[in-house]
Amino acid sequence: MAxxxxxxxxxxxxxxxxIVQEDEDVHSTEAEPLLGEIATVYDGDPPEGPKVELKSGAVGHVRSVVADE
Structure with a gap:
């Protein structure tokens, strides 16, 4: 699925x-995604998406990769 x-x-x-931050409901369609650069990728592939920490310090689950322009 795309x-x-x-x-x-x-x-x-x-x-x-x-990403959708961890303290948000990752299953909610109303959660506001954050855009940022990955600092750390954590192990595992939970159903809500891989867990990462952004360079800004935000931690959450990846929804999508932003294509380079």
Missing amino acids: DDPPTAEELRQGMTVR
Whole structure:
């Protein structure tokens, strides 16, 4: 399915991604995604998307990778 989040293996430090923060309801369609650069990719592929920490310090689950322009 095209809307599936990427796997942890597909993510690399420095990639720009959209995440839903951990303290938000990751299953909610109203959660506002954050845009940022990956600092750390955590192991595992939970159903809500791989867990990452952005360079800004925000921690959450990846919804999508932002294509380089």
